[in-house]
Amino acid sequence: MSGGFGDGVGKGGGSGGSIRDAGGAFGKMEAAREDEYFYKKQKEQLEELRAHLQQEIEHHEKQVENHKAILERHRQRVKEVEESQKKAL
Structure with a gap:
């Protein structure tokens, strides 16, 4: 069974820095802090x-x-133009 984070080099938890490489309680504590x-x-x-x-x-x-x-202003303007066009005819 491989170890957890912070267990030390060769135990599945190393290569995370010198404290982790040493393993033990400090390695596990450092791994927990990083997590x-x-x-x-x-x-x-x-x-x-x-x-x-x-x-x-x-x-x-x-x-x-x-x-x-x-859009509402444009619609209103179209109505006004249509109404003025009808009055002109």
Whole structure:
């Protein structure tokens, strides 16, 4: 059975730095700290991504509302032109 992270070189847990290579309690503790660091880093990155995507959604929703308003103005203008054209005939 191969060892876990921090068990030391030749025991399945080395090559992660000098403390890990030595194995023992310090190697296991260092491996746990690294795992915790990367877990927190990934969680932080996912939160930043979520926030960025939320901002993108809000931006595009505002654009949709602006485009709807512009479309309505154009439709109104088309009606006005058609009405003025009917009166001219």
